[in-house]
Amino acid sequence: MEGACNNGPFLSTQLLQDQQGLDSSGFSDNDLQVPMTQSPEALSHALLSAAKAAGADTADAMVATGQSLSIEVRNGKLEHAERSEGLDLGLRVLIGQRQAVVSTSDARPETLTTMAERAVAMAKEAPEDPYAGLASSDQLAKTWDIDALELCDPSEEPSPDTLKTDALEAEAAALAVTDVAQVQGAGAGYGHHRIHLANSNGFSGGYTRTTRSLSATAIAGSGTEMERDYDGDSRTFQSDLRDATEIGRTAGERAVARFGARKPETGSFPILFDERIAASLIGHLLSASNGAAIARGASWLKDSLGDQVLPAQMSVIEDPTRPRVAGSRPFDGEGLATQRRAIIEDGVLTGWTLDLASARKLGLQSTGNAARGIGSIPSPANWNISLTPGEHSRRDLLRDMGTGLLVTSMIGSTINPNTGDYSRGASGFWVIDGEISHPVNECTIAGNLKDMLRTMISANDARSYLSRIVPSLLIEGMTVAGS
Structure with missing residues (x-):
C-alpha cells in the first residue's frame, strides 16, 4: 500500500493563513471548491468553510478515513470474514459560547452545507456554556515529529489468506493443548485509519495509524463445568506481533488451568x-x-x-x-x-x-x-x-x-x-x-x-x-x- 503512512506536512497557523487563504478567523472562502475525492485535510477545511458560511463564530472539524479486515475461524474452517471501509466527518460549531456537534459519512458539498447549517441552528438553541471554546492560537501545537512516533506500519496490508492462516495456526495450537475440549474461536485482523483535525484558529494536523491483531479463546471441560480463557495481541507493526502458535498455546493452557x-x-x-x-x-x-x-x-x-x-x-x-x-x-x-x-x-x-x-x-x-x-x-x-x-x-x-x-x-x-x-x-x-x-x-x-x-x-x-x-x-x- 504505497503512501499508506504519508501524513502530509504540518503547517503552522501563520503558514496556513498565508498558503490556504485563511482570514483572521481561520476560515477560508475557497475550501468548498475542492473536489470531495481529496484528502481528509481538504475535507476538514471544507467543513470549516461551510461552518463560516452558515454563520458560525468559530468551529473545528475532524475527518477520519479507514479500512479494516477481520477473519474468524472455527473447527479448522472460515467462520466469518469482514472488510469495511469508511469515511466519517464531524463538525463542532460555536455561536458565542453555545456549541453543537454534528456528524456524517457523506462528503458531498451539498451535505456539508446542510450539515453546517443544522449545526449552527442547533448551537443557537443550546444553553450557554461559559467554559466552551477553542484553544487560542498560542496554545496550539506548532510542530511535531510524526515519523518518530511510528504510528503506521509501511508494509503492505496482509491478505485475507494471511490472516486466515494466522488464525488457523492459533486455533490448532490451542487444540493441541491436552484437555482443551474446543476452541470457541480464533481471529486475526488489520486496520488502517487516518485522522485529520482542523479548527478556525488555524490549526491543521493529521496522522495515520495501523493495527494488527490476533487472538484465540479456548475451552476446557463441558456443560456446567466448562472453563474458558484467552490470549491475544495487538500491535502497530506486523513484525512486532507475537507468534500465532504461542498465542493459541497460551490460551489453551490458561483454560485448562482454570478447570475444576x-x-x-x-x-x-x-x-x-x-x-x-x-x-x-x-x-x-x-x-x-x-x-x-x-x-x-x-x-x-x-x-x-x-x-x-x-x-x-x-x-x-x-x-x-x-x-x-x-x-x-x-x-x-x-x-x-x-x-x-x-x-x-x-x-x-x-x-x-x-x-x-x-x-x-x-x-x-x-x-x-x-x-x-x-x-x-x-x-x-x-x-x-x-x-x-x-x-x-x-x-x-x-x-x-x-x-x-x-x-x-x-x-x-x-x-x-x-x-x-x-x-x-x-x-x-x-x-x-x-x-x-x-x-x-x-x-x-x-x-x-x-x-x-x-x-x-x-x-x-x-x-x-x-x-x-x-x-x-x-x-x-x-x-x-x-x-
Missing part, C-alpha cells in the same frame, strides 16, 4: 492482581484524577492534590511519545501538543488530567489530554501510562503473600466515585503457603481504593509494549467473599 474451579473461603486475605488485569486498578486512579470528575466534585481524589496516594517509591508517568504504541499521538483532540508528565510522582498526586473546558472550570491550564470522537465534544482522557515496577518477580510476591487469592479475571464493577469503595466479581487461583493450590471462581473482592493503592506492592513483570504498563500488584487485607 471452586469458591474460595470468605475472609480477609492478601490479593495479587495478575499483570493481565492489574491495569484496571490504575484505571480507577486515572478516572478519579480526571478533570471532568474533579470539576463535578465527583471523585474520591478531589481533595488529594499534593497528597501521597501511592507508596513513596511509585510514580505514574504519562508519555504519549512512545513509538509504536496505541496511546501515542502528537496532539490532542483540541490541537494542543501532548506531553510527557508525571501524574503521580514518588507517590504524590501532582495534578489533574485536563482538556480546555475542565481546565477553565478549575482555573488551570489544559494538560493536552482532550479526546474526542467524530460526533462528540472533547473530554479529558489519558494516553500511554506506566507504573513504577518493583524489584521482585510475581513468583516472589506469591511466595510472600502466604495464603490468599491470585486474581486473573474480573467481571462487573461497583465503584463509589465519591468514596472509592471497591467491589468486583473475581476468579483466579487460591494460594496456600506461597504456592498456587487450585483455581477459584464465583467470588467477590472488596476494599477501599484509597487504602488499597497506598499500600500496594508492584512486581517487575509488566509488558513494556502495552499502552498501560502496569505489573502484577499485591494488596494486603482485602475482603474475599466466597463460600
